[in-house]
Amino acid sequence: MRGGSNILALVGTAAAILAQQAHSQAQQADDSELDRIPQGVMDTSAGSASNPAAVANTLYLEEAPEYQTNRHDLLVPLPGGNGPQFINRLFLDGHGGWQYGQSLKVLYSARLDYTTGDPGRDSFSYDLRELFLSWSLDAQRRWFIDFGRINVRNGVAYAFNPTDFFRTQSVVDETSQDPSVRRENRLGTLMLRGQYFLGGVALTAIYAPRLYEQPLALTTVPSGSDPQLRRTNADNRAELSASVDFGHDLSPQAVLFHSNDAWAYGVNMARGFGTQTTAYVEWSATRRSSLVTQAMQYGVRTGTFGDPTPPIPTDTREYLDHDLAAGVSYTTRSNVNFIVEYDLHQAGLSKTDWRHWFAAGTAGNPLLNGELWYLRDYAAVQQEPISRQSLFLRVAKDNWLSPNLSASALALIDLTGTSGLGQAEVSYRVSTRLQLELMLQTALGSRRSDFGSLPVASAYFFSVRFYL
Amino acid sequence: MFNLQLTQLVKGCLFAGVLAAGLSGGPARAADPNAQEILAAADKVRNPAASFKFVNELVEYRNGVEDGRLALQVYSKLDPGKEQYRNLARYTRPARDAGKVFLMSGNIMWFYDPAASARIRISPQQRLIGQASNGDVLSINLEKDYKAELIGAEQINDAERKPRQTWHLNLTAASASAVYARVEYWVEKDTNYPVKSLYYSDSGRKLKLAYYSAFKSELGGIRPTQVIILDEVDASVVTRMSFSGYEKAEVPENWFDYEFLARLP
Numbered sequence: 001m002r003g004g005s006n007i008l009a010l011v012g013t014a015a016a017i018l019a020q021q022a023h024s025q026a027q028q029a030d031d032s033e034l035d036r037i038p039q040g041v042m043d044t045s046a047g048s049a050s051n052p053a054a055v056a057n058t059l060y061l062e063e064a065p066e067y068q069t070n071r072h073d074l075l076v077p078l079p080g081g082n083g084p085q086f087i088n089r090l091f092l093d094g095h096g097g098w099q100y101g102q103s104l105k106v107l108y109s110a111r112l113d114y115t116t117g118d119p120g121r122d123s124f125s126y127d128l129r130e131l132f133l134s135w136s137l138d139a140q141r142r143w144f145i146d147f148g149r150i151n152v153r154n155g156v157a158y159a160f161n162p163t164d165f166f167r168t169q170s171v172v173d174e175t176s177q178d179p180s181v182r183r184e185n186r187l188g189t190l191m192l193r194g195q196y197f198l199g200g201v202a203l204t205a206i207y208a209p210r211l212y213e214q215p216l217a218l219t220t221v222p223s224g225s226d227p228q229l230r231r232t233n234a235d236n237r238a239e240l241s242a243s244v245d246f247g248h249d250l251s252p253q254a255v256l257f258h259s260n261d262a263w264a265y266g267v268n269m270a271r272g273f274g275t276q277t278t279a280y281v282e283w284s285a286t287r288r289s290s291l292v293t294q295a296m297q298y299g300v301r302t303g304t305f306g307d308p309t310p311p312i313p314t315d316t317r318e319y320l321d322h323d324l325a326a327g328v329s330y331t332t333r334s335n336v337n338f339i340v341e342y343d344l345h346q347a348g349l350s351k352t353d354w355r356h357w358f359a360a361g362t363a364g365n366p367l368l369n370g371e372l373w374y375l376r377d378y379a380a381v382q383q384e385p386i387s388r389q390s391l392f393l394r395v396a397k398d399n400w401l402s403p404n405l406s407a408s409a410l411a412l413i414d415l416t417g418t419s420g421l422g423q424a425e426v427s428y429r430v431s432t433r434l435q436l437e438l439m440l441q442t443a444l445g446s447r448r449s450d451f452g453s454l455p456v457a458s459a460y461f462f463s464v465r466f467y468l
Numbered sequence: 469m470f471n472l473q474l475t476q477l478v479k480g481c482l483f484a485g486v487l488a489a490g491l492s493g494g495p496a497r498a499a500d501p502n503a504q505e506i507l508a509a510a511d512k513v514r515n516p517a518a519s520f521k522f523v524n525e526l527v528e529y530r531n532g533v534e535d536g537r538l539a540l541q542v543y544s545k546l547d548p549g550k551e552q553y554r555n556l557a558r559y560t561r562p563a564r565d566a567g568k569v570f571l572m573s574g575n576i577m578w579f580y581d582p583a584a585s586a587r588i589r590i591s592p593q594q595r596l597i598g599q600a601s602n603g604d605v606l607s608i609n610l611e612k613d614y615k616a617e618l619i620g621a622e623q624i625n626d627a628e629r630k631p632r633q634t635w636h637l638n639l640t641a642a643s644a645s646a647v648y649a650r651v652e653y654w655v656e657k658d659t660n661y662p663v664k665s666l667y668y669s670d671s672g673r674k675l676k677l678a679y680y681s682a683f684k685s686e687l688g689g690i691r692p693t694q695v696i697i698l699d700e701v702d703a704s705v706v707t708r709m710s711f712s713g714y715e716k717a718e719v720p721e722n723w724f725d726y727e728f729l730a731r732l733p
Contacts, residue, residue, distance in 0.1 A: 038532035056566030197722035270589035331593040
């Protein structure tokens, strides 16, 4: 029995030692994790910060040289020849505002730009994108009135927003083809806006007055200090919109828009599926003529052309036309985001229209060529796809290869003629204030295609951005 | 005699085993408290009731050197029907992100960028806060998103290397809005203070380890005002989250309309 007790004591002691060792090892592993916490990270003053200001101001200085390689064998030559190869931009960009008490805010967004090498614009220019007064009428913040130059942007799609009716004539920088970048630099419209929120419902009414009889001609280079209200306020425009939360992640927005005696209406909606996928759809309809007819009518209205006869055959009658954008965004567990979007612009150019465009352009009539390129410029300023059907693809990844490196690539594919524009971009955050960016664009396709017929074959951008 | 010795041997081994289990974290006993209740109690320590606002400042360190800093003004409101928080967060730092806002209500997320006046529907997987996930920086009741199981009692060191007697819980995702597939969670026995949590991916890979510290009196309770997050994928990365400026705040229902993001005070 004594021997048995000894064995028992021995086994018990051994088990206790083993358990103690296991616990000790676990404790050591625990402490080795704690060893990873750098000196000084434990902040004893945590919890002492005060609430930040309600309106933030962001200001940055950016130097952005751009180099382009041009095509010299265009089937439809560009009037005036190809553009410059080297352009340099230096700009000061800012947005933010000031708050007065609990109910008044003044908000602004502007850019001061110094460009060299681009004959298409003044060296110095100042774009006042937004400047408006925002008044909250009640303590619950249900009623708002805004007045001034406001950038109103409806829609949930990524590349083309059929319900974004104030998009036309607004973009002032065409450098990037990434819609998220292009949206940042567009002009607001002088307007009066009222907005009402009631748990789950948001109603918005907008009136933007006509300030000029004649809109800005596409061929006119405004002076650098021109606020360009002729671009944004050449028509009386009004919009009513309502977004309603029906629960179950369904909160569509319906929009009714009126301009130039024509009504347009549309709906947009986005919904999530699980934790990684969102899908969206955006549709609008309006009674209008083809893009070709609209462009020529605009040319006549602005005095560019004396005769609205289009350079290619087109049906000049008005029809109920539809615009549609439908897409899916998917993010992997490793945080790579993919977007696929289909865009339909019924007033845009069909395959037959493109055939006519190239046939007219190769007829050897320089005057006609001017009109043909005018059609394309018009589509660009309207922020609409020039072709009827297109596909947008985008992939983006933050913290790629290096912690502060972000990369994205996108493709705009014209489905009417199988050509496309590709763009790859990497940006590196050197510090919280300094950011470097490199971007490559290339237009691919046959000489008789949308992107293959563009004068710029590829473009390279580099930028250094410093936040002040 | 042999039988007695064998019985004593078995009892001795069982005792040693229990002792070992007690020291290293063993199976839960029938008298142990309910794991889901421990989780709910820890949620009450982390999150004030009703609606409130606070400032969350995140500092990211790489190899011990500060690499980035951002701050968010967060508004949180408990959804009485779902017992889960809905959150609105506005970046106040750094300058490049200041003014951006995001809304998170369960799996519904919207992002607003004032530079583009654009509202974008995003998925919870789209990370907006560097290495920290969206769920890390907002108020979330874990009890509503996870099923808790008690692993056992365990003594562990907290962030300041002080020993703490804890309940060791295993949490598995139980709702579509759960950010992580699995979480190991250590909650102090007497106080229900969260001490440590270890987060796993769907594949079972360790993602991050978090230590809760700097407990202070805020909005009627003692709460952690600092969380140190150790990245388990990239061992050079450590993130410190500091919570401050707690205030009761009225957050009307209309603030959770995605159209309101541009209006957030």
